[in-house]
Amino acid sequence: MPTGYLDITSYFTESNLEWFLEQFRALGPLPGILLTFMKSFVPPMPTIVIVGVNAAVYGLWEGFLYSWIGMIAGCLTTFLLVRKISDSRFLARWAAKPKVQRGMRWIQKNGFSYVFLLGILPVGPFVAVNIAAGLARMHILSYLLAVTLGKGIMVFCVSYIGANLSDIAAEPYKLVGVLAFIALSLWGSRRLESYYVNSHAKKAEHSPVTDLNSEAP
Numbered sequence: 001m002p003t004g005y006l007d008i009t010s011y012f013t014e015s016n017l018e019w020f021l022e023q024f025r026a027l028g029p030l031p032g033i034l035l036t037f038m039k040s041f042v043p044p045m046p047t048i049v050i051v052g053v054n055a056a057v058y059g060l061w062e063g064f065l066y067s068w069i070g071m072i073a074g075c076l077t078t079f080l081l082v083r084k085i086s087d088s089r090f091l092a093r094w095a096a097k098p099k100v101q102r103g104m105r106w107i108q109k110n111g112f113s114y115v116f117l118l119g120i121l122p123v124g125p126f127v128a129v130n131i132a133a134g135l136a137r138m139h140i141l142s143y144l145l146a147v148t149l150g151k152g153i154m155v156f157c158v159s160y161i162g163a164n165l166s167d168i169a170a171e172p173y174k175l176v177g178v179l180a181f182i183a184l185s186l187w188g189s190r191r192l193e194s195y196y197v198n199s200h201a202k203k204a205e206h207s208p209v210t211d212l213n214s215e216a217p
Contacts, residue, residue: 012045017053032058032066033073036155040074040127048122051155052162060163068155075130075147082134107136112146119150122158 017035024031032054039045055063086092107114111133118129133143 012049014049014053017050018057021053021057029062029066032063033070036067036070037074039071040078040130043127048158051158055159055162060159063163064156064159067159068152071151071155072148075126075151076144078127078130079134079143082131083137086135086137104136107132107138111136111138112142115143115146116150119147120154122154
């Protein structure tokens, strides 16, 4: 493992992050938002530690909100930047490869599930997901909806645990509420995805039919 990677990860400890947030507490929510925003550009930063410390320092709801805003802003910025340069000569040549084309078509068809489900995971390089979605030119609204819901579930669960760590350690059954929230969110998001996909499919089906009918004698 590269030495630089170890240096970065060793800096982002719970005590160091708490010290940083306390030092710049006068700036309000900006330090907490900045930390989660940077996560999209510095993959080694530990998501669980950052979100948990935000909740411990600011409180559950404020910490959740600041982490959520910063994370969505960072993901959306990465996605839009990649989407903007996806037509560049280098990326166009790379995207023209058959294997890449197949991957892009898969993401275009399953983009919502791809971004949403991976967004729930608090570990792993989500920056790669943002880049893949941008290169596939995933619909902006679909991407934003998926990343907002997925990251919202993940950030809330980690924030809840971070803000109530001592209580959960004493009463582990409180994790049942977190699991129930995740299950309910998954169910609701799947219903929302189904509605979104079906509405677009109906539009695609009706468009050619309308044209044919208009041309019929």
